[in-house]
Amino acid sequence: MKLIIANWKSHKNREAVEKWLDDFEGKYTAQVEKQVVICPPMSSLMFVSNRLLNREKNKDVYLGVQDISPYPAGKYTGAVSTENLNGFNVRYAIVGHSERRRYFHETHNDVANKVAQCIDAGITPIVCVDDEYISSQAAAIPQEHLIKCIVAYEELSAIGSGKNEPVEHVKEVFAEIKKYFGSVKLIYGGSVDVDNVQDYLSFCDGVLVGTASLDVSDFIALL
Numbered sequence: 149m150k151l152i153i154a155n156w157k158s159h160k161n162r163e164a165v166e167k168w169l170d171d172f173e174g175k176y177t178a179q180v181e182k183q184v185v186i187c188p189p190m191s192s193l194m195f196v197s198n199r200l201l202n203r204e205k206n207k208d209v210y211l212g213v214q215d216i217s218p219y220p221a222g223k224y225t226g227a228v229s230t231e232n233l234n235g236f237n238v239r240y241a242i243v244g245h246s247e248r249r250r251y252f253h254e255t256h257n258d259v260a261n262k263v264a265q266c267i268d269a270g271i272t273p274i275v276c277v278d279d280e281y282i283s284s285q286a287a288a289i290p291q292e293h294l295i296k297c298i299v300a301y302e303e304l305s306a307i308g309s310g311k312n313e314p315v316e317h318v319k320e321v322f323a324e325i326k327k328y329f330g331s332v333k334l335i336y337g338g339s340v341d342v343d344n345v346q347d348y349l350s351f352c353d354g355v356l357v358g359t360a361s362l363d364v365s366d367f368i369a370l371l
């Protein structure tokens with residue numbers, strides 16, 4: 149089963165989300181051997197969740213979040229805990245995205261705590277790594293949690309740049325990830341689009357798609 153994960157980042161207001169879902173439902177046909185995961189901004193989570201609960205139309209479409217609190221429910225103003233997500237049918241959480249590390253100063257320990265929160269709540273963490281910190285990120289995560297992660301390799305220079313990482317290099321990095329994380333599912337992200345998605349899906353367990361998921365026609369073409 150291949151995962152095709154749409155990461156909308158902080159794009160789209162409610163109206164744009166509604167329009168995207170309308171267009172998507174009009175054009176989407178159930179996928180063979182693929183799971184589509186939509187990760188909307190938190191502000192649209194309830195809305196997207198309600199729409200996705202209509203399982204007949206949206207077979208194989210699941211909900212993910214772009215981030216999660218490293219803490220349990222409690223006095224953490226502004227944070228969204230796994231308890232807050234209860235009832236929304238959230239199946240996946242992206243953790244440690246390079247934009248979270250860069251702009252919100254997340255550390256390996258924060259990411260490890262987010263992984264722990266997800267696993268406790270039955271949410272599958274999608275841990276993002278780049279070349280440089282695979283081993284240090286893995287070292288911060290307890291062994292029993294490592295095997296429950298999906299790992300997304302996203303090279304910084306490939307994100308949002310239109311310069312997707314060469315397949316040969318992605319394969320080398322995957323081999324490195326396996327050394328530290330074990331035999332986890334491995335996905336690639338960074339300028340994945342309709343023209344290159346097949347190159348990655350031939351050997352990856354899925355792809356993380358930012359820019360090419362924003363426009364519904366682009367995303368449908370990619371699927």
Ligand code: PGA
Pocket residue numbers: 155302306307308309310337338339340356357358359360
């Ligand atoms: P991109 O984003 O597809 O726009 O490169 C991917 C990501 O950051 O997850």
